[in-house]
Amino acid sequence: QVRLVESGGGLVQAGDSLRLSCTASGRTFSSYSVGWFRQAPGKDREFVATILWNDGSTHYADSVKGRFTISRDNTKNMMYLQMNRLKPEDTAHYYCAAGDCLGYGCYVGEYDYWGQGTQVTVSS
Numbered sequence: 001q002v003r004l005v006e007s008g009g010g011l012v013q014a015g016d017s018l019r020l021s022c023t024a025s026g027r028t029f030s031s032y033s034v035g036w037f038r039q040a041p042g043k044d045r046e047f048v049a050t051i052l053w054n055d056g057s058t059h060y061a062d063s064v065k066g067r068f069t070i071s072r073d074n075t076k077n078m079m080y081l082q083m084n085r086l087k088p089e090d091t092a093h094y095y096c097a098a099g100d101c102l103g104y105g106c107y108v109g110e111y112d113y114w115g116q117g118t119q120v121t122v123s124s
Contacts, residue, residue: 002026002113004096009118014088016122020081022096022115029098029113030074033106036081038092038120048094049081050106059107064090086122093117 008020020036035050049060049070058070064083072079079096099111 002029002032002098004098004113004115006094006096006115006118009094009120011121011123012086014086014122014124016086017082017084018086018120019083020094020096020118020120022079022081024077024079024098029077029079031100032098032113033101033111034070034072034079035097035106035109035111036070036079036094037097037109038090038094039117040092043092045095045109046092047107047109051079052102052106053100054102083120086120088122088124091120091122093119 003025005023012018033053036048037045038048039045047061051058067085069082095117096115097111098113101110
């Protein structure tokens with residue numbers, strides 16, 4: 001069992017930066033793929049970024065590519081999402097996830113563990 005807890009959300013202005021953190025407890029998640037998703041009110045959950053467990057490759061949604069960076073520190077059981085040049089359309093509840101998915105499964109949310117999320121609000 002892995003428990004995930006997000007932190008770092010808040011209210012920022014367009015163009016600002018924010019870093020989300022996700023702390024994992026329980027079994028180490030170093031052997032898992034990890035990902036970030038977001039959900040805005042009235043919209044479906046949306047893939048943001050992932051790091052695959054097999055080769056450490058990172059993948060991003062087109063909407064955040066070049067602005068967001070996903071990373072992990074397995075020694076601390078932590079993962080991060082650095083968000084730069086934030087836009088109002090980035091406003092959403094952000095969730096971290098971990099699991100043994102690969103490829104397409106990681107993009108559509110086939111993770112075993114999810115956090116409760118943290119709110120990010122970007123004002124214009």
